[in-house]
Amino acid sequence: MKVKQVREVAAQDVEVDGAEGVRIQWLFGKDDAPENFYMRLFELAPGGHTPRHGHPWEHEVYILEGEGIVASTAGDQPLTAQSVVHVPAGEVHQFRNTGRAPLKFLCLVPKTADY
Numbered sequence: 001m002k003v004k005q006v007r008e009v010a011a012q013d014v015e016v017d018g019a020e021g022v023r024i025q026w027l028f029g030k031d032d033a034p035e036n037f038y039m040r041l042f043e044l045a046p047g048g049h050t051p052r053h054g055h056p057w058e059h060e061v062y063i064l065e066g067e068g069i070v071a072s073t074a075g076d077q078p079l080t081a082q083s084v085v086h087v088p089a090g091e092v093h094q095f096r097n098t099g100r101a102p103l104k105f106l107c108l109v110p111k112t113a114d115y
Contacts, residue, residue: 021048
């Protein structure tokens with residue numbers, strides 16, 4: 001078992017095309033050698049967004065705080081604290097902060113995800 005404090009995990013700016021105002025903390029990543037999943041904490045500044053993208057793995061998201069939308073080919077879905085999202089493999093999607101405070105969410109992806 002491994003226990004950490006989030007405040008002890010370094011936050012990094014997400015520097016990929018299409019991302020704006022996004023920071024990530026790898027709560028459990030490659031250095032932790034998890035068996036099945038990586039856990040990441042994202043923070044989107046007001047007006048910030050992830051790139052519009054898709055990938056061959058599913059992931060799950062839990063909204064901790066803030067307001068936003070998740071955009072997909074099926075349309076925009078509103079997000080608030082305690083919203084949960086399942087993004088199927090291959091679905092094009094984007095998270096956007098539409099509020100005045102940071103949008104924070106946990107995102108779990110399979111260890112096999114190519115990052």
